[in-house]
Amino acid sequence: MNLAFHPPAADEYAPFYENYIRIVASGSCLEQLVAQVDDLKVLLQGLPPEEANVCHLPYTWTIKQVIGHLIDTERIFADRLHRFAAGEQQPQPGFDQNRYVDEMDYQTPSLGDLLEELAACRAANSLLVRRIPTEAWGRRGIASGHPVSVRGLLWMLVGHVAYHARIIEQRVAGKMRT
Numbered sequence: 001m002n003l004a005f006h007p008p009a010a011d012e013y014a015p016f017y018e019n020y021i022r023i024v025a026s027g028s029c030l031e032q033l034v035a036q037v038d039d040l041k042v043l044l045q046g047l048p049p050e051e052a053n054v055c056h057l058p059y060t061w062t063i064k065q066v067i068g069h070l071i072d073t074e075r076i077f078a079d080r081l082h083r084f085a086a087g088e089q090q091p092q093p094g095f096d097q098n099r100y101v102d103e104m105d106y107q108t109p110s111l112g113d114l115l116e117e118l119a120a121c122r123a124a125n126s127l128l129v130r131r132i133p134t135e136a137w138g139r140r141g142i143a144s145g146h147p148v149s150v151r152g153l154l155w156m157l158v159g160h161v162a163y164h165a166r167i168i169e170q171r172v173a174g175k176m177r178t
Contacts, residue, residue: 005029008155014146020159021152023166029158034126036161037119040067043169044111046176052111056171061101063171066164067114068106069097071121073160078125081153084141085132094144129154 007026010018024032044052044063052063061069072095080092106114137151148156 008149008152012149013152013156014144014148017156020163021155023162024155024159029155030129032158032162033129036158037115037122040165041115043165044172047111047172049111051175053107059171063168064106064111064114065101066168067111067118068104069101070161070164071114071118072097072100074118074121074125074157077153077157077160078128080141080143081150082128084139084153085136085150087139089141091142125157
């Protein structure tokens with residue numbers, strides 16, 4: 001039985017990540033991992049380019065910056081997943097998501113290019129997840145000062161995108177070209 005299909009227990013991730021974990025449907029984590037970026041592309045396909053650069057209050061990031069945040073977090077969570085699945089015990093540092101958004105250029109690339117970058121990251125991570133041995137899903141490490149399992153990191157990857165996709169959907173409602 002593949003442990004990746006079962007939601008992580010509460011002790012497999014920091015409480016902060018509960019918002020992400022709980023929105024991943026049980027039994028469909030791997031399917032969502034594969035489908036999410038295509039779903040985002042469909043969601044955003046009618047968004048006028050100028051809208052992707054607008055910061056809609058009360059939010060603090062543009063849609064393109066949110067996609068950039070998804071790229072940054074995808075890379076960091078997947079790196080942790082990879083390290084801990086391989087048995088690495090070196091604690092992994094936290095990261096300041098605002099600093100990444102502030103310091104990286106997410107306004108110049110097109111929204112399509114940012115979505116392709118996210119798709120490339122996710123495709124690589126989907127391949128990684130397929131080759132993780134069964135016994136590795138329960139392995140744990142320390143990330144951002146908290147214990148986390150490999151399974152918890154997988155569910156965090158999926159839940160993080162799902163969480164932000166819901167917000168994006170609310171933000172772009174009524175702003176699409178017909």
